[in-house]
Amino acid sequence: MRKAMPSSPSSPYLNTTQAAQALGVSVSTVKRWVDEGVLPAHRTAGGHRKLLRAEVLALARQGEVPQGDWAALTGLPFKGPPADLGTAALELAKALLHGQGAEVRGIIGGLYAAGVSVEALADRVIAPALAVVGHDWENGKIDIWQEHRGTQLCAGALFELRKDLELRAEKNRPVAVGAAPAGDPYLLPTLLAQYVLLDAGWEAVNLGPNTPLGSLEQAVRQLRPRLLWLSVSYLEDEASFLHAYQALYRVAEGEGIAVAVGGRALAPALRSDMPYTTYGDRLEHLAAFARTLHPRPKRPKWGRPRRM
Template identity: 60%
Template sequence: MSRGFAEDRPYISTLEAAKALGVSVSTIKRWVDVDILPAHRTAGGHRKLMRSEVLALARQGDLPREDLARLAVPIRKSDIDVKAVADALHRALLEGDVASSRAVVRCSYEAGLPIETLADEVIAPVMAKVGHGWETSQIDVWHEHRGTQVCTAALFELQTELERRAESERPLAIGAAPAGDLYILPSLLAQLVLLDAGWEAINLGGNTPLESLSKALRALRPRLVWLTISHLEDVEGFVSAYRDFHREADRQGAAVVVGGRALIEAVRARLPYSSFGDRLTHLGTFARTLHPRPKRPNRGRPRKV
């Protein structure tokens, strides 16, 4: 497998985790007992840790790190060949290879590639390349549609994993793409970025009227709302509906984050918002600023009460 992908061994022992993090085995067991580290017990009663979960906590800065190479994965983005990842995903999507597409997405994330980077530097350019192939008749539209569905399936699988190991106490974010915008991936990627940043994120999907999003605001009372705007059919109608929506968000005390390729400067200048980003990295940074994750114990034994 190419450099930058994790080896296919999902579980590690408490000893392996202790050596990677630079703490004692007893500390690892104690962290398991107080739910700092999720663990699974074998039939013989031994604790096994998901390698991806240990890596995720270390990558968030919540755990010490002594020698993460023992987990057989790189921790820095610089250790991952992003172009090779993008090339592998592009090939898999064009071939309709679901298994390979899922492996590229999952292994890249588990190898330490942030979801924002995966979105901005892998998935976005790959999907643009697929779309260009259709526009220039290098591939047929069915190839493009199939590739989109395969990519979406891979991201849904990653979403399931992020939800499975999410914190129980999280602020809520909701988001969508406006009416007439049928693109699926941008809002789904925004949801994944927020899940990874420690939020509960509800994606209402594409083609969502802003009036309906306002109703969701009143019912769910989120702390943050995102809006991905990849296509606008009626700019004037959108601006008018958006202003009504933003007034509702302001009344509810929700931050509003907007972005997307259709949100050109001339349109954006007419909109009020809390934050704007033309990359999902901006969304992740804003979300982590709005809700910093609580810090875990740095190392050693938790204090006795």
Template identity: 50%
Template structure:
């Protein structure tokens, strides 16, 4: 199928900004988690919670990390409304209903509502992997079907894809780890001549949401670029998102020798995408194959249950 996400996205941050600030104060976090400011400061000073200091010496904590740690059950039961404010609309926890609402907004080309729904779903507790599998992917399939059936023209298809990509880039800024200390590293992208933007971006966001430091090489990435990234960055994991292969035989001949070398170095190779048919997978060198982002999340969580946390401890489940 001619997928609709080939076009490049607008610059991150374009359009109506409904996303909360990326950094929050110790007072805000304390109120949200139901603990004292002193406790939050102690966790920061002990290296348990990540933070940056302002010029005036005040601690600022990355909101994306707080949301991730809450989701993983590392932090106490929160009142996230303190952190998220009132500008993010309440979204349905029913992903099927949410997917229908987002699809309707997209087909009406209501970009503001589309962005509000996607961002609100994440900030209110939906994991990035679930958001990808149950909301974004079905939306893009519907858009692709609309293009194929003639109910959507190319202009409409591109506008919807631009809106989705733009909001995902904004989420990436929220999710991006403030530091790679204690974090496993991953690199990945789409193969050469595969210009689909969204699948490999969603893989990066899923890894960010799982606490990994993920470097997305993007679409149309030759094997030589993967190898250069492995040599420079020394990742624990390499992902390949293949929606389109121009010449499968040439790709296999080039990719497999490098993949064998990566495996000898202990690197986990995760692959996915509609271009990887059963026949190609039978001849492809890889560690794990997945047909969804929740499978990717489950794999990396089994490799690193609590990445980003120092080994000496973490916040207790109960209030101190």
């Protein structure tokens, strides 16, 4: 394969040579996929095919393609996925503890590029890594600023994935709205829920941590989502939360909105007094439920492409 001119990761488009190099296949294979509708593309005024970078990455994540230059698709350092997600979680924890932002972005972005779902990233890599960081803080091995730094590094790495998720978003996709309740300061649980829903094809509006449920109720009335999610990692007052939540649920139920709840603060005794559509203690549960409400069309099967 002839050497392609490098494409800036900030550019949303690739030509067929750049796409072939990134995927590890021939240019003729890329052109065939375009002609067969497997890989969306449009033609320039000069008749050249231009491919959306996000669509090429989506194909790489979903298909059995040879590993090419996937760093060219994400703009992130990519050294290939580790042997298993448990190893990845340990590597991520080490990078978070040492404040290695580039390494954090490389691990999260590389796994995403390699086809790991956002929910698997959240449940099996990011959550265990943050648990290690939290354990070290609780035992006095690190200071709170280091724990906060780790959270921000994860959030930053996730933010870099959003461009890809948004670029290949469907038109007229359903809306989901969510937050963490007042007094819950945790940023990542509801942010990860948002990214899981984006990956599942939703327009996910995350109102963030420490959101009064009365304010969330107003958002539901105005945005009229199809799905409402609530991430509850910490509660100051269970009785006050339950009162506000039941009022919120009545509004959602009246509008025909599905309600998904989760989080470590929702103990079984509390949940027994909470009406909801679905509960999950992992984001894989939220992803599965969201896909039952809004199934996305699957890509055509094309078989394993031949290596160059």
